[in-house]
């Protein structure tokens with residue numbers, strides 16, 4: 001497995017890889033867990049060569065967010081990736097990604113608004129910008145993203161369609177199901193911030209979401225169930241709920257009709273200073 005930190009050696013390595021097989025890209029910010037490894041395994045199942053990018057992208061963190069404390073463990077991450085048969089790790093530093101004078105931002109309107117876009121202004125511009133750069137740098141045949149960041153996935157799919165990034169885009173961007181702990185909590189690098197007590201309470205998030213989905217599926221009033229979900233999270237020890245909403249899975253438009261078959265429940269809530277997100281189909 002090659003570990004590459006500059007663009008020129010990346011391009012040389014990719015010429016060789018591309019002459020041998022399709023290349024799949026798994027973009028990450030490191031601090032890898034089983035959720036990332038599920039992406040890598042899906043990628044390996046579809047392409048002989050998998051490139052994983054590890055870059056904590058400063059442009060997707062707000063001024064008061066956790067850029068400084070975001071876990072960084074390149075050596076441990078590389079050991080995990082080597083064991084998965086990854087061909088190449090692309091781990092640029094900030095100067096290689098955004099050289100002096102860098103001035104371009106990609107903004108995807110519509111799907112970027114509301115939900116996490118409202119709570120984290122500029123976040124999805126940072127995500128779209130770095131993902132477009134990663135696509136240009138690696139030029140993958142396929143790319144893999146986790147369903148846990150559902151809005152991010154919608155933003156990337158929209159960008160790929162709008163900018164003709166992939167051919168055919170519907171098959172090239174692969175979404176991989178969220179991996180969960182034994183108690184249902186979605187795996188996230190940010191779970192490492194939780195104290196043992198908060199970690200225990202955090203299981204209320206998927207539990208309350210499942211309860212709301214079951215009740216709505218049985219015909220209960222949606223507005224009341226979403227209010228009940230928020231109350232359940234606050235009672236379990238969450239400090240606040242950023243949003244708990246039913247949205248169209250593809251467009252992320254609010255779902256208004258009671259029989260919408262493509263609806264998804266999306267929730268973001270804060271516990272002990274950590275913001276957790278999750279989503280599930282209705």
Ligand code: PAF
Nearest residue numbers: 027028029057127130149
């Ligand atoms: O999901 C992530 O880890 C990041 O948002 C991504 C897609 C790697 C862009 O920095």
